[in-house]
Amino acid sequence: CAMTFGAQPEAADGTIAPAGGCPGNFFTSRKWSYTSAGLMIRDHNAQTLAQLQPVGDGRFEGKTNAGQDIALSR
Numbered sequence: 001c002a003m004t005f006g007a008q009p010e011a012a013d014g015t016i017a018p019a020g021g022c023p024g025n026f027f028t029s030r031k032w033s034y035t036s037a038g039l040m041i042r043d044h045n046a047q048t049l050a051q052l053q054p055v056g057d058g059r060f061e062g063k064t065n066a067g068q069d070i071a072l073s074r
Contacts, residue, residue: 005032019044025049025062038062039072 001022007014013033016039020025028043037051039060050070060072 001026003029008025023067037061 002015002019003016003022004019005014008071013031016029016032018029020027022029025043026041026049028042028045029041029049031042031046033040033042038051040048040061041050041052042054043049048065050062050064052060052070053070055061057073062070064070
């Protein structure tokens, strides 16, 4: 699915606008944050949907909160 990540330059968190066609409950994605633990994607209720780690230039891989593999790339 396509998602637009919004933030100020060098920000550690921001917004997500899912464009549709997202599997599971990823259509509820609204917030992202990046910490030493990696990239966290949260829903409209601040519940974690996925946690990902950087694995290359512009690519993240991890697991959903249900334990499913997930990858994010631009």
